[in-house]
Amino acid sequence: MAGNSLLSWTPAAIVFDCDGTLMDSERHWEEARELVLRGYGMDTPDDFGERTKGLHFTECGRVMTEMAGLSAGQADQVTAQLLDHFRKLVAAAPVTIPGASEFVRLTADFAPLAVASNCPRDVVESGLAQAGLLPYFTDIVVPDATLRPKPDPDVYLAAARACGAPPSVCLAVEDSYCGILSASRAGLRVLGVGPAPRDEELALADMWVSTLADAALVAWAESREPVGACVRI
Template sequence: MLAEFAGRPELADEMTGQLLDAFRRLVADDPVTMPGAPQLVAKAAVFAPLAVASNCPRDVVEDGLAKAGLLRYFGHVLVPEGDVRPKPYPDVYLEAARLCGAAPGDALAVEDSHCGFLSASRAGLRVLGVGPRKPVDEPPPVDVWVSTLADPDLVKWADSRAA
């Protein structure tokens, strides 16, 4: 998209490679997690199978989760490959639910991007939207919105399920 916006579509592959290389370096140096994410993931793993559905390359996702100490909680890492199309298509979420043994309507997606909201919603999952503020110009298709994964009500919910 950047290459097209810049009027240089022939640079798309080169720009994609440069962006992924820069992202890999950032993750290698300091895999930042959202506030509350490590605690919520650890609690959720007690009562539900967990999967990651991402548009990032597998190595980026797995390396970032491993460096953040979270990979062990996830039974599956889904990325666009083979017949699985990228978000906003529902494929990664449908496959994640299937691998976790859950019907899509019984699964919960935690998302922070519009593309992810659409993907999870189209797959029929319940969607927990996360971010400092809910977009107002184009409200996302989410069931619940929290500004942080450390939200007290969300933590209370996870604690009650883990117990």
């Protein structure tokens, strides 16, 4: 669906990814991966960040275990090391993506908001809290024993339910192919955000912007009919 169509529509709810969409934490994942692999005497391949972008941390740990030539039984150890480094890096320097804070505040005036993330809940909530954004979200949905991680649709389906809206009238805001695939499989319309997208990302996204500070996107958010902020207490 063309971007013009998306900007003539008001979603019943908006579900945001967190890493790379709201919080600039992809840099922390990259550094954490480098630290772990370096500990096993390996350099991180140049394309590794793109290959693992948006994946659940357990899957990333499994891939790193294979790359390091370790046994499958060591995957939990590698994943734990990855999360430990990541948590420390995020806590030391939480940074929002440019335009994200203002866009969240604008959209909260006309739609309930949720987060669907592959990150651990404590990392998502801590980062959003430090950015002053946590109260704007009705729910934070992450994989658990009953919800499969992206690219499966579970977290987006659960986030739409938490907002009280059918997926077909919800908007997902995503920066990775893994996340876009998850949202698309759940039946949400998708706003992609970030630098030049790949063909497979463009094919699934209803609209793509380089930043949430995009002038046309901000004007759209400002023009929606306010229904009152949906703020979690």
